[in-house]
Amino acid sequence: MNTEQFRRAGYQAIDRICDHYNSMEEKAVKPSVEPGYLQKALPSAPPTKGEDIEVIANDFQDLIMPGVMHWQHPSFFAYFPAAGTLESIIGDLYASTAMNPGFNWMCSPACTELENVTMDWAASLYGLSKDFYNSANVGGGVIQTNASECAMLAIVAARSRYLMLYPDVPMEKLVIYVTTQTHSLGLKAGLVLGLSVYAFPVRTEDNLSLRGEDLREIIEMDRAEGKHPFVIIGTVGTTSSGAIDNIDEIGETLSDYPEIWLHIDAAWLGAAFSCPEYRERCRVPAINEYADSVCVNFHKWGLVSLDCSGMWVRNRKHLTEALDITPPFLRSSEGDAGTVIDYRNWSLALGRRFRSAKLWFVLRSFGVEGYQAHIRRSISLGEIFVERVREHPELLELVVPPSFSLSVFRIAPRAVPDISADELNELNELYYRNIDKRKDIMLTRTELNGVHCVRFVTGALETKPHHIESAFAICSETAKASIKEYIE
Numbered sequence: 062m063n064t065e066q067f068r069r070a071g072y073q074a075i076d077r078i079c080d081h082y083n084s085m086e087e088k089a090v091k092p093s094v095e096p097g098y099l100q101k102a103l104p105s106a107p108p109t110k111g112e113d114i115e116v117i118a119n120d121f122q123d124l125i126m127p128g129v130m131h132w133q134h135p136s137f138f139a140y141f142p143a144a145g146t147l148e149s150i151i152g153d154l155y156a157s158t159a160m161n162p163g164f165n166w167m168c169s170p171a172c173t174e175l176e177n178v179t180m181d182w183a184a185s186l187y188g189l190s191k192d193f194y195n196s197a198n199v200g201g202g203v204i205q206t207n208a209s210e211c212a213m214l215a216i217v218a219a220r221s222r223y224l225m226l227y228p229d230v231p232m233e234k235l236v237i238y239v240t241t242q243t244h245s246l247g248l249k250a251g252l253v254l255g256l257s258v259y260a261f262p263v264r265t266e267d268n269l270s271l272r273g274e275d276l277r278e279i280i281e282m283d284r285a286e287g288k289h290p291f292v293i294i295g296t297v298g299t300t301s302s303g304a305i306d307n308i309d310e311i312g313e314t315l316s317d318y319p320e321i322w323l324h325i326d327a328a329w330l331g332a333a334f335s336c337p338e339y340r341e342r343c344r345v346p347a348i349n350e351y352a353d354s355v356c357v358n359f360h361k362w363g364l365v366s367l368d369c370s371g372m373w374v375r376n377r378k379h380l381t382e383a384l385d386i387t388p389p390f391l392r393s394s395e396g397d398a399g400t401v402i403d404y405r406n407w408s409l410a411l412g413r414r415f416r417s418a419k420l421w422f423v424l425r426s427f428g429v430e431g432y433q434a435h436i437r438r439s440i441s442l443g444e445i446f447v448e449r450v451r452e453h454p455e456l457l458e459l460v461v462p463p464s465f466s467l468s469v470f471r472i473a474p475r476a477v478p479d480i481s482a483d484e485l486n487e488l489n490e491l492y493y494r495n496i497d498k499r500k501d502i503m504l505t506r507t508e509l510n511g512v513h514c515v516r517f518v519t520g521a522l523e524t525k526p527h528h529i530e531s532a533f534a535i536c537s538e539t540a541k542a543s544i545k546e547y548i549e
């Protein structure tokens with residue numbers, strides 16, 4: 062392909078991307094394909110001779126796109142949003158021009174420096190303490206692939222810091238603390254690192270968030286048994302219900318155990334830190350005071366396309382001491398002089414994508430006000446759904462208080478007189494299966510302390526109030542039909 066062919070193919074691709082977004086609403090949210098559909102449609106080996114780019118692009122349209130789930134669809138209310146933007150696509154396109162793995166500053170100074178700057182911008186947008194700024198030269202921010210990697214790296218840094226203090230502690234005595242509501246990233250990190258994980262049970266009456274006193278009790282018990290808790294993952298905005306751990310209580314408790322690292326997973330809710338009115342509720346002051354590391358996924362609610370996960374550390378030396386391996390071929394004079402950041406020492410991979418470009422395009426195009434408007438809009442759309450649920454107590458109920466743009470609901474016990482708790486769960490499973498059969502809307506389910514329920518999250522940029530009204534109509538009609546089906 063030469064540049065003229067690239068120009069033609071590129072214009073065609075941009076036209077198709079625009080058509081895709083312009084016609085998104087007319088499409089079903091979910092694809093109607095069966096498992097293995099693509100394997101049947103594609104040859105079992107690559108072509109022997111190169112093919113025309115137009116033929117490939119047409120096949121992409123005809124074969125690949127029909128199997129794509131539309132996370133940006135206005136009626137996508139599942140998981141958490143992937144609220145990527147056109148600005149982000151442009152940023153990614155330009156980033157692809159710089160096809161380099163900028164792992165050291167000298168490998169591509171602009172890649173490192175734009176990441177330094179945009180991570181400071183994002184820290185400022187989110188109201189994070191200057192301790193986390195790259196420009197302060199002690200802490201700093203780095204873009205990782207995802208929140209799971211951020212958590213794992215925080216754990217690796219925490220372990221290294223702990224073992225420097227207590228070099229004789231055997232690995233099998235180390236314990237990672239999470240709660241039963243922490244994302245599976247905690248258990249996965251334990252699995253990968255071969256470390257024990259303890260998941261604190263959390264009470265529904267505490268809004269499913271961890272209390273400082275419960276933490277203290279278990280630390281003391283574990284220590285008495287010879288165990289060494291060395292890191293805790295506190296979540297601000299859990300996946301199931303948007304619960305926010307009591308970071309202030311956890312932080313105060315950890316003041317008595319300063320060797321235990323506090324990592325904050327705010328993968329989804331962190332985007333709401335951009336609005337000053339939500340910071341107190343999101344425990345940002347406590348994060349600023351106590352957290353050793355924080356993660357916010359720009360690629361969830363934060364307007365940037367996958368993958369782009371922000372990680373800030375209070376003291377970069379803990380990350381680099383844990384991760385810096387510098388064979389002669391990776392040395393550089395700037396790195397040796399310690400005057401630059403070499404991001405390879407802040408992450409798992411050596412080569413890294415130029416992710417800050419898309420973050421830069423987004424932050425500049427939206428500005429602080431545009432970013433805040435997106436967050437406030439998503440929350441007010443979610444409130445419409447909550448209001449409708451509350452208006453129909455004979456049919457539906459909220460299982461826990463709504464959390465920003467996320468609400469968790471189910472068919473209410475009073476909708477079916479004399480139903481047992483197990484039967485109500487069965488009914489709500491049936492209810493979710495019936496919602497899930499639909500292609501025009503997407504929601505996901507969860508379970509909160511044994512209660513089966515359905516989640517509803519807003520955040521797609523094109524969602525309007527009428528999409529919420531239609532979604533509620535579908536949810537209430539499906540609830541009535543599911544009750545009828547269950548009783549019969």
Ligand code: PLP
Nearest residue numbers: 207208209244298299300326328
């Ligand atoms: N943390 C929370 C609270 C999440 O909800 C999720 C995913 O939904 C994750 C972490 C995992 O994020 P990632 O896919 O970036 O690893």
